[in-house]
Amino acid sequence: MQSAIFKTWWASLCYSSLVAGIAVPSNNAASETLDRRHSGCPAVWTDIAADLNQLFSGCSDPARQAIRTIFHDCFPGSNCDGSLILAGECTSRPENAQMIPVCDTLGDKAQQYNVSTADMIQAAAALGTKACGGPSIAFKIGRKDSSTPSPTGQLPAGNATAATQIAAFASKGFSANELIALVGAHSAGKNLAGTALDTTVNQLDSTKFYPETQDASAPASLDSDRFLSNSTATKTIWKGFGASASAWHAAFVPAMEKMSVMGNDVLTLNDCSSIIS
Ligand SMILES: *[C@@H]1O[C@H](CO)[C@@H](O)[C@H](O)[C@H]1NC(C)=O
Ligand SMILES: *[C@@H]1O[C@H](CO)[C@@H](O)[C@H](O)[C@H]1NC(C)=O
Ligand SMILES: *[C@@H]1O[C@H](CO)[C@@H](O)[C@H](O)[C@H]1NC(C)=O
Numbered sequence: 001m002q003s004a005i006f007k008t009w010w011a012s013l014c015y016s017s018l019v020a021g022i023a024v025p026s027n028n029a030a031s032e033t034l035d036r037r038h039s040g041c042p043a044v045w046t047d048i049a050a051d052l053n054q055l056f057s058g059c060s061d062p063a064r065q066a067i068r069t070i071f072h073d074c075f076p077g078s079n080c081d082g083s084l085i086l087a088g089e090c091t092s093r094p095e096n097a098q099m100i101p102v103c104d105t106l107g108d109k110a111q112q113y114n115v116s117t118a119d120m121i122q123a124a125a126a127l128g129t130k131a132c133g134g135p136s137i138a139f140k141i142g143r144k145d146s147s148t149p150s151p152t153g154q155l156p157a158g159n160a161t162a163a164t165q166i167a168a169f170a171s172k173g174f175s176a177n178e179l180i181a182l183v184g185a186h187s188a189g190k191n192l193a194g195t196a197l198d199t200t201v202n203q204l205d206s207t208k209f210y211p212e213t214q215d216a217s218a219p220a221s222l223d224s225d226r227f228l229s230n231s232t233a234t235k236t237i238w239k240g241f242g243a244s245a246s247a248w249h250a251a252f253v254p255a256m257e258k259m260s261v262m263g264n265d266v267l268t269l270n271d272c273s274s275i276i277s
Helices: 029-036 044-056 061-074 094-113 117-131 162-170 176-188 209-214 223-230 235-243 245-260
Strands: none
Touching: 044 061, 044 094, 044 117, 061 094, 061 117, 061 176, 061 245, 094 117, 117 245, 162 176, 162 223, 176 209, 176 223, 176 235, 176 245, 209 223, 209 235, 223 235, 235 245
């Protein structure tokens, strides 16, 4: 395991970029949300889904990146608020460097379609998950955008021990079971050198990633994942998700949905899950 090259726990993709940073102004998602509260999913999201599905087809690198963005937008500030893009966190923080291309794309598309950047990130993650063969995650709209940077140093590093990761996730209200389910997203991930984290990198599945990480037969593994797979606190959970795709789906989907609304009053959000298919 090449821990030195993994800057973050979520170091999942090698994707270099020549694109400079962008600063996207916030649009007024709050008033939009209130107006729409009971009015269903606006038609623009159907167009957005068609656009992103094209970009993500075949579990492309932008799809992998999109899955990763929700952790980096929602977790640090306990708030899915678009600050990953709107506060320039994507370009200014080393742990986000590999996501600069998709941040750039999603920021531009939020402006193009006149929707909130925070919602665009969530749509992309849910559609990226599907494009990589993963389960359907509910998608809601109406998050408030913010250009205030989130606190730094929140996501555990790629060499973090199991105890460190468990504590970091507990501090945000996630159990060890939820943490282990969420790292299954690495099933469609690559490390910073571009090496896959399991032998079926275009499939967001559990039955290769968890066993291959645990028995060290994956093409590459993050030390942080290896620690979770072999710690006494989590290895039984790890093994269970490896043994059963349905057990993993049953834990992964609600954990992703919980992450996707962090810092938002879910009762003010509108369901747009119909675009995730
Ligand atoms: C994790 O890696 C960083 C460098 O990337 C290093 O500074 C830190 O000491 C390492 N932590 C552990 C627990 O090995
Ligand atoms: C963009 O959406 C906002 C509501 O969020 C609306 O007030 C504004 O008129 C829209 N702009 C365009 C160009 O459609
Ligand atoms: C657990 O994983 C760590 C991180 O890769 C590794 O250094 C350690 O040797 C592993 N321990 C066991 C018992 O497999």
